């Protein structure tokens with residue numbers, strides 16, 4: 001079994017570390033955030049990810065997973081270093097902020113005194129891998145024996161453990177053939193299940209990740225553009241999506257119209273791709289991503305306008321309840337969450353907004369002090385003038401509309417995810433609105 005390090009213990013890194021330990025590898029995980037390392041070392045996973053707390057607890061108990069803030073520990077104990085730090089959007093432009101990547105490599109490289117392999121998993125602008133490979137050679141004592149493999153990550157929050165243990169493909173961008181076998185040993189378990197392995201150069205491996213995200217973002221905005229056309233004509237976007245989805249060239253997934261995409265990946269990744277394409281002289285070819293981003297952001301304005309119209313034109317003093325604020329169900333990630341953005345916009349326009357979410361309420365009030373939080377759906381909807389269903393947690397699908405009607409002031413609901421059953425809600429006396437299909 002291999003001796004691995006995982007650098008960065010966020011959504012990606014902690015999941016990767018625990019999964020690699022569960023496959024039998026010896027893993028040391030490092031983060032520069034001392035408080036986070038203390039918390040995780042004590043067995044607390046600082047975010048909601050199904051199955052991860054049990055996996056982390058088991059890995060810690062088996063002593064195959066340890067945590068540190070010491071780069072010396074990492075360099076001493078591991079031969080293969082997985083780079084899992086963040087690459088958020090820059091505060092000054094739409095490009096990726098690579099300071100975490102640079103910081104990690106500059107800390108690690110001078111300590112690589114024996115042949116080592118760094119494996120990049122963060123999502124980066126094409127060209128970054130070559131810079132890291134060159135830096136490792138230039139700045140590590142092991143010099144040309146410090147290698148890099150680019151191994152983009154495709155996990156989905158909410159399914160992160162499953163996706164890491166059973167990925168649908170493994171992509172390796174390499175510059176030394178010998179490194180392929182090293183990674184085949186690390187990933188022996190998923191490869192043994194028949195997971196396709198794609199070996200390429202660095203730029204192809206980097207581009208695979210951003211191409212996948214650009215495609216998915218475009219698919220969502222495509223259906224949302226048609227949702228507006230459906231609203232303008234009385235057509236039904238769900239029926240339309242079902243019908244085109246039967247075409248296997250199109251497929252039904254990622255064709256659910258609604259308030260659009262968010263989270264820590266898709267929005268910043270399509271912006272970083274446009275910025276990088278512009279640097280490389282192919283900006284115009286990626287103008288469609290600007291349109292995809294604009295369509296996506298316009299969903300949020302559209303919901304705010306719909307709320308205003310439903311309340312007779314003014315938000316001032318209106319009591320609005322938002323069900324679901326994470327960017328998607330089964331995650332507590334609120335980075336660039338469309339639901340939270342809508343809640344904040346409504347509040348900024350004078351509404352009293354109460355939010356409910358099964359997992360994502362922690363941290364909301366620190367960042368959005370004007371939003372009230374409620375621990376139960378019943379408390380959240382009490383006396384509401386309007387209810388918004390914005391993140392499709394499973395538990396919201398089984399709400400009892402009759403019971404909720406007895407609690408609200410006005411039985412008006414906007415289903416921003418187009419999943420609540422029209423007959424069930426309207427028969428219970430609710431006025432229901434969707435995005436792209438007729439309501440009641």
Ligand code: NAD
Pocket residue numbers: 007008009010011012013030031032033036084085086087100101103104121122123124153154155156157264265
């Ligand atoms: P995150 O912000 O949750 O985690 C990043 C971690 O890196 C943080 O804990 C931070 O403290 C740590 N860090 C920062 N600088 C460091 C340094 N110099 N050395 C060591 N640790 C450092 O981010 P994330 O969501 O885990 O994403 C990480 C990367 O993976 C990003 O590039 C992202 O695009 C990519 N990715 C994320 C997902 C996902 O679903 N979250 C999926 C695929 C790919």
